[in-house]
Amino acid sequence: MAAVDTSLQQRATGAAAELAAAHRAEQPLKLYGGWFCPFVQRAWMVLVEKSIPHQYIEINPYQKAPEFLALNPRGLVPTLAVPMDSEGKELKPLYESTVVCEYLDEAFPDVTKFGPRLLPDDVYERARCRLWIDHVGSRIVPAFYRFIQHTPGKPYSIADVRGEFHTHLKTFAREMDSGGPWFLGERFSLVDVMLAPWAKRLFLIDYYKPGGVGIPAVGERGEDEQVWARWEKWFGAIVERKSVKDTWSEEDQYIEAYKRYAEDTTQSQVGQATRQGKGLP
Ligand SMILES: N[C@@H](CCC(=O)N[C@@H](CS)C(=O)NCC(=O)O)C(=O)O
Structure with missing residues (x-):
């Protein structure tokens, strides 16, 4: 098989690098992403649109680390780790960008804190x-x-x-x-x-x-x-x-x-x- 795309630039640059740096600290909700990936950008946009507290973790999805595959057997980003308790001790995964985006919109519904819902009520x-x-x-x-x-x-x-x-x-x-x-x-x-x-x-x-x-x-x-x-x-x-x-x-x-x-x-x-x-x- 030809070389897998593992030679990618390892980190975000420009504005995305600043955003990633501002969300490097440990948080219960974690987005595993790749800076280049449009499917990740969907989920990342929703986190930004709604100012949702989160940790951004840059990974290269072409290098399938066992810890990554344990979260997402499809081996794709975006993958979200969702806290099941307030301290974030138990985490459950979600993946597929459309599912992740709808989840984020529904899990953070308070319009006064997180702004307008991203799907209509009707x-x-x-x-x-x-x-x-x-x-x-x-x-x-x-x-x-x-x-x-x-x-x-x-x-x-x-x-x-x-x-x-x-x-x-x-x-x-x-x-x-x-x-x-x-x-x-x-x-x-x-x-x-x-x-x-x-x-x-x-x-x-x-x-x-x-x-x-x-x-x-x-x-x-x-x-x-x-x-x-x-x-x-x-x-x-x-x-x-x-x-x-x-x-x-x-x-x-x-x-x-x-x-x-x-x-x-x-x-x-x-x-x-x-x-x-x-x-x-
Ligand atoms: N249907 C998935 C597609 C995600 C996807 O294809 N992500 C790419 C990066 S842009 C990936 O993780 N690729 C790893 C690979 O191809 O092995 C979604 O909507 O989240």
């Missing part, structure tokens, strides 16, 4: 949010990896993957409420959190792939002028969101870390699944 609206979170996870994110891992030898063209990616973005943007930049209009929610890390990483497609993300220019979008304008409103707001910027390392570190994806040589579980046409882990 049952239908909450289900609608989960529907579009599913669209992010089952359509947009896999298409992002097919796009960035596209190499000239593939049986499909880069235009095909770009088209597929655009279709999923437009379907998402058409569902966005008006009156504000976020998916729910003025209200920031978990739907925004779920897509934010890949929005922030779109510059990597511009950097590595011929023709880049390739969203058509204003005036050249035909019947899609409005939907792309709505996408850009959301995109402009999310990349500037404080929780996104606070959990972001220096840009050149991502360029380095994603080179293996761009060359389609990564041995990460996500990368291998994409290469084999399987569902993401």
Whole structure:
């Protein structure tokens, strides 16, 4: 097997390094993360959005330490260690970024201490949010990896993957409420959190792939002028969101870390699944 991606820069840099340093001290709630990982960024954003006391522990998930596998047999970050008592003597694990984010929102419900809930109270609206979170996870994110891992030898063209990616973005943007930049209009929610890390990483497609993300220019979008304008409103707001910027390392570190994806040589579980046409882990 080719070398596993263990040569990554070992620590966060830039703003994310400051955040990690501010949360180095022992706390009952622990997030095991990797600075480069978009799934981790989701959970990290929720901790920041809600100012939840926590300890951040940087690990390299490609080196499967037995203590890590004991917490998460899937061997993936984010992994959360949740205290079962007030002193944090007994810890139970949680993993899968969507599960972790919903848990954090529900476990810290006090709006006066932790700010607005990240899913609506209305049952239908909450289900609608989960529907579009599913669209992010089952359509947009896999298409992002097919796009960035596209190499000239593939049986499909880069235009095909770009088209597929655009279709999923437009379907998402058409569902966005008006009156504000976020998916729910003025209200920031978990739907925004779920897509934010890949929005922030779109510059990597511009950097590595011929023709880049390739969203058509204003005036050249035909019947899609409005939907792309709505996408850009959301995109402009999310990349500037404080929780996104606070959990972001220096840009050149991502360029380095994603080179293996761009060359389609990564041995990460996500990368291998994409290469084999399987569902993401
Ligand atoms: N479905 C998982 C995916 C997490 C994931 O793939 N994390 C990557 C880092 S970005 C990982 O831990 N990879 C280790 C490996 O591929 O062996 C989630 O949503 O949390």
